[in-house]
Amino acid sequence: MARARHGLGALIHEPALSAASGIDKEFLLAMAQDDGPSKMADIQRRLNVDVNYASQYRLRLIAAELIYATRRGYVDFALPYPRDYLRDQATADVYATPRD
Numbered sequence: 001m002a003r004a005r006h007g008l009g010a011l012i013h014e015p016a017l018s019a020a021s022g023i024d025k026e027f028l029l030a031m032a033q034d035d036g037p038s039k040m041a042d043i044q045r046r047l048n049v050d051v052n053y054a055s056q057y058r059l060r061l062i063a064a065e066l067i068y069a070t071r072r073g074y075v076d077f078a079l080p081y082p083r084d085y086l087r088d089q090a091t092a093d094v095y096a097t098p099r100d
Helices: 002-018 022-032 040-047 051-063 082-096
Strands: 067-071 074-077
Touching: 022 040, 022 051, 022 074, 022 082, 040 051, 040 074, 051 067, 051 074
Parallel strands: none
Antiparallel strands: 067 074
16 A cells, blocks of 8 residues: 555656645645644644635645645645655655754
8 A cells, every 4th residue: 555655646746746836835734734634723823824824825725626625614635645645755855854
């Protein structure tokens, strides 16, 4: 199963996220901290932004078909397994960053 998820990452997630801005990716990483649909208030808090700012990125990511609204105040990923992919990428980035 892990091998299949890795394949999804290379074939689906990397291309889908390639057009996303840095802030789009931060929003998605904030979502990846949850094991299911993310509460917008939690994303807003994690990003330390106001409600309007978070809402604009929510709309951008919905338009890009990377996320969707599950119910009022909640969003989830539109693609299969992006949460795992983003978590793996964040972990890889931490270990790839040189330390002084």
